[in-house]
Amino acid sequence: MINIPKGTKDVLPYESYKWHYVENIIRDLTKNFGFSEIRTPTFEHTELFLRGVGETTDIVNKEMYTFEDKGKRSITLKPEGTAGVARSYVENGLSEAPQPMKMYYITPVFRYERPQAGRLREHHQFGVELYGSDSPYADVEVISVAKSLFDKVGITELELNINSIGCPVCRAEYNKALKSYLKDHIDGMCPTCKERLDKNPLRILDCKEEKCKAVNAKAPRVIDYLCDDCKAHHETVKNILDSLGIKYTVNPNIVRGLDYYTKTVFEFVSTSIGAQGTVCGGGRYNNLVKEVGGKPTPAVGFGMGIERLLMVLESLNLSVGEVEVPTVYVAPLSQDLIMDAYKIVADLRKEGVSAETDIIGRSLKAQMKYAGKRGYKFVVVIGDEEIKNGVVKIKDMSQGTEDPVQLINLAKEIARK
């Protein structure tokens, strides 16, 4: 037997309705906020991610699905959604379309990692991108989309953490201060943090080792080093969130793992789905568009893991939508009547009523069982009598009651119920 590649998942026929449920909510909600869908390729030139995501990140260093195609081009399966959108924005001259440009996507993303609960090699992200505004209102606009989605599906337990990591100017200042602090304490820290000291000292703040946490607690904080502009931006974001009644925690230790972030960073974290609790992560990335070859354009957005979102819904026993089954099952009493049943089903379908009939030649009893198990609302049994008289009974499966109706009015009657 050939089995599924490590870290991937099938969405089976009896569970795909859950995906439709969240996707439908996403499409309604983004429309409500004025975002339009953008679809970019599943793979891009590797170069895009090197420049866009950043060469020092783990994603680029060790997690990309990169291969050479038959034309000797280096191709990479998208490890995140933002870089492709930035590329498309530049390549298609979207900066000349009415601004701001508000986009969203639902896409698979690929990272070569060791799978565990809530972490896959292929997962799906819903992402939102807002280009062309440096206003704190844009940050909040994006956060609001995520927040509204969680509200809509009934999730109240997610905690919103926000932080500001400043712009290149103030971050340079901060990095200096942080490094000099850490140098004095590095001996007591874990090996990975020692390594990070030179490469990416910001990440040290995110370490979960107890001894490192203790050091980090007293480390200089980014927000104390923000320049006036970044500081004002951060304060305004908080003020707007406050006035909208969106609760948050300022967490000086959140640092996103992608190089392109500036100013605002945020994440929505769950405690109910295991160690991989970040359901949604995002922030502002004012340097990205320039980085991939466009003119400097402020941008803000987030990525949300759909698998993780579903995990949260199920762990909290919240609705994940309803099984998708046609409305009516038409049951021929015997094999002689299959043709009649099939015609009735065809008519119902033409009238826009979803319907199904027996195509494997089962007994009436077996058909009833099938209809009951799959959750049909109505069953119509077709026998010689019914055909002769042109009158059938609509059985309501949840009530167990039967109502007679003229065969020619069947579709109308069902639509009415």
Place this chain on the structure above:
RNA sequence: GUGGGUAUAGUUCAGGUGGCUAGAAUGCCAGAUUGUGGCUCUGGAGGUCGUGGGUUCAAGUCCCACUACUCACCCCA
């Protein structure tokens, strides 16, 4: 890349110190005096016990290796 755990029907799992013709529940299919599901009862199909070696008269059970899955670190959605 580094640790820990687990591998027996479609699924969830039983099978102390080696002796089975490998079980249960659930699901699937069929039936319970031939026109009706959910409850109940009966029957049936379905496993080379992850793979390969080894010990033994005898291995699902003990030993070794491999593989897969899984959880955690790392990192992230």
